[in-house]
Amino acid sequence: MESVDFAEVLSPDPAHFEHAVKEDLSTIQAEFAALLRNVSDEKELATLKVHLLGKKGRITGLLKELGQLSPDERQACGKRINELKSYVEEALGEAEASFVDRQMRERLETEWVDVSLNLSRRPVGNLHPVSQVQYEIEDIFSAMGFEVLDGPHVETDEVNFEALNIPKEHPARDMQDTFYLEDGNLLRTHTSTIQVRGMQRLKPPFKIIGPGKVFRSERIDASHEVTFHQLEGMMVNRDIKVAHLIHFMKVLLSSIFRREVEVRLRPGYFPFVEPGFELDIRCLLCSGKGCSVCKQVGWVELLPCGMVHPNVLRAGNIDPDKYSGFAFGLGLDRLVMMRYGIDDIRHFHSADLRFIRQFR
Amino acid sequence: MQISLNWIRQFCPFETTESPREIGARFSLHTAEVEHWSIRGSNLSQILVAAVLGVKPHPNADRLTVVEVDIGRGEKRDVVCGAPNVRPGILVPYAAPGIVVDGHEIRETKVRGVLSQGMLCSEKELELSVDSTGLWELPPDALAGTPIATLRPDLRDVILEVDNKSLTHRPDLWGHHGIAREFSAIYHAPLLALKADDGLANSRGQSQIRVSVEGKGVGGRDGFCRRYCGLQIDGVRVSPSPDWLRHRLAFIGARSVNNIVDVTNYILFELGQPLHAFDTQRIEGAEVRVRRAHQGEELDLLDGQEVKLDHEDLVIADARSAIALAGVMGGAGSQITESTTSIFLESANFAPARVRRASVRVGKRTDSSLRFEKSLDPENARTGILRAARMVLDLCPEAKVIGPLKDLAHEPAQTIEISTSAAILTRRLGAEIEAREVRATLDRLGFLVRGDTGGEWKVRVPSWRATKDVSMREDLVEEIGRIHGYDQIKPFAPEWTCDSPRVNEHRRLERTAKEFLALHCGMSEIFTYSLVGAAHCQRFGLDPQSHLKLKNPMSEDMDRLRQEIAPMHLEKAVENQRYARSFGFFELGRVYRKKKDRRQASDLPDERSHLAGCISFEKKIPENFYTVRHFVLSLLERLRVADAQVVPPSEASIKPWAHPGVHARVRLRSKDCGQIYRVHPAIEAILGLEGDVILFDLDFDALFESRQREIIYQSPLKYPTVPFDVAVIAPERVPVSEIQEKIEKAAGKLLLSAEVFDVFHGEQSGQGQKSVAFHLIFGALDRTLSGEERKEIEERVMEALKSSGFPLRQ
């Protein structure tokens, strides 16, 4: 569109005024209408407005000069000029509104995104799946009033074995292939050491859990690792019973698996508990009908537990005649493997992000 | 251990309608884990006795024959057979087409062009032997056409396989009689006692073998030998065992050797008592001595291996040398052979720890050592040898026991009595069980209960449970609980006062840190091993000798405890760069160092938690370092760590694998607590790293110690603030912080904040120079700054910059 020079067309010339008032205001009106039709954007519109209605605008000028006229003329002209002014204001307002309208329409038509395009690659990180499960279980136990403890990885023979009723030459030492250090200490083979340290520090009654890394000197394969994670739990008070242990295990496992799970206790031998149990859960895959995961038995061995052996309580300076307790140990890696159907424990220490990042 | 239910029923005729699977499950619930079960001989009702009528060579195969058999009622079949012992006149098992043998269905088929109408079976194919080569030759009085199951009803059996690990604590369950006792308690069925023929213990005559158990080794907790029984039997004839004995052993997975060895094994599996038979004639000097081995003494074991003995080992020796490693294995020199006519039976009770140590040392975990190491009942030594002697006499009618039983060093198991009551036992379980039931269970398990059923009891532990298994009330709780059934106990919550647990602040901080790095910085958590090898240390310029070493490592590359995490992360970065270029991971792990002033053996090494991270960027650009720097600082902010500073590195803070220039030190209250750096170009080249790899490593325990930054609230400013931008030219390597300090000092309290918003190097700033632009905000808590005040501060700031040698940029 051609640009219009309003100054030229509508200049506020006093000489012109006489003529304008005397002649015909409708001519101005017609001229304005013609100009308005040619206005192509908001800027031109603003200029047109200034030239007519601004401080030095043409209509403003006409109004200012009314004083020079006779009262009769003043009234007649004033009325007509004001009519013209209202008309111009209204027309300008409409034009302005239509410009805003058009602009909005244009923006809405042109602004668009390709939803399939990924331009920002800021990643979302995640915790290791074992940490995730560990924290989940910590939360369950914290809500039940358990305190979370930890201890050193390098332990004494005393804490790892003797205090747990596993003296030297005890066949149970065979079950755990231990890494010994040249300085005579060892890498803890189970988180039960956290129990021992907990007992030494706390006065009954207490409820503790101890998650952490443990070490075994085993040849690494799909189901054996030299490092894995356990979560130890222990509760000591007056008159703790087997029935309490079963109760806690049921609550725990139902929370972990997010559904009612059926558990059963079998006699199991662990030197630090008496009686000791193997806790099985009804196979979640086949609901007990028998499948390859449960070796057709319908039950899956999940965790060892039992009533704390009096010798263990004694080693922790707790009088077994006054107090009793239960303890359990949960294999966190195995739990994660069960939950996601992971078939190779080696993934956990592989640091392979193709594995880790699946658990976001 | 494999359990034959036929054998069990011989001692405990329990009745049940349960399937083998259910019997196994019940045993698992009450006693020990049954891992597998199998039904044996289920096809034997279809397999028939067949008489071999004729044997012709196979026209097309040298090793095969075509055998004509009579399968009863005058019916004849031709069967192609490869067995070496097939000959006319013998009776053999015949399986007709359609019958499943050893997992395969028999079919009428042509074998090398000759039709074969079924199969003639070996004992192995019928699972009656572990290793047989020829056909099973049936007794000559059997009738052709008779099903094998009718001929031998004992061959239909159920075998349960019990997990040995679940028997670790139960010396009494290593034989069928002990298992039968459990069945008696579980199924409320009678248990038949194992009788020993006491008459044999007082046999006439005089054995030429002299037995001695040496010196201090006898008796006591650390004793070597708690009992030694020996018996000489003359007139034996070593021959294959009768079918029933061979089959019974085969069913539980044992190899048949000869009648004498099989008898010792039979008693082992019946009573759990290991025995050994020596050839009397091969005992040098007619002398049996139980003694410690001489250091370095050699012994040829009967499996053909020669072992060097240790002074800690216990041996059976004759006048000249060791003839058996006690409780583990006999020697080759004195073993039974086909020409043996006199045997010397040994049934002893060796110290568990000795046997275990020796068997581990020489690498022989035998059926015998497995049992001895569980602390066997010394009473069984006598029972076992007398039952074995009775069997030998039954199998060899001409045999004769010579002289009375030699029974030395007998130390009976301790008598243990436990004071308790039904109420005490059931209370620990949290179950309501009638006192009568409690007492009946103890009775069936062999405990002697004295006292009124409803009152106080004295419970006497039977000898087979008294060696270490049962000694206290809690042990009885287990007996009652497991036989009653743990599934019968109704679970309930304990009474407990409501209290909130103490929070483990360290672990909470760990979790906050991990979650921050994951969610804010987009990094993933990894785990790496605490163990490294010397080569790894050297590769990264660390001294392998300074690391804590393992005494028994699995391999060279995992033989010591790490002192640093970052080098492992670099290796993991290389692996991950195979699949991606841009990624980040972190680990909260421990590092281990020798304790500086270790006073006693029980002093543990220093373990510190470190939070280390590694980020791999696509391209090498300066911004990467600043990104990671920002991650670390915002992490510290999130952890509310007080007084953290990032400063240039010191010589000591630069690790050998770190770039010395692109490197920052993190300080907490003027103590170093970590680094942020790019990987050293040399290491980058060695490892083949690409892109830009930036690492950080923070001493997490140090962060924990200074985590207590408090939040001090200030109400938002009421009066307007005034911005002021200023840019200066400064030498390239002058830290921005230095310029900022000048501004802060000059501006004083009215400076509310100062931020760098632009840094650029280029022609405009001049060679070796940079331009730094600051965005300053001035203001006061109590008033609006006046125009003069403003102007005055601005002047002061500009003046200070200029006079410090930082010309202003317009």
Ligand SMILES: [Zn+2]
């Ligand atoms: Zn299943």
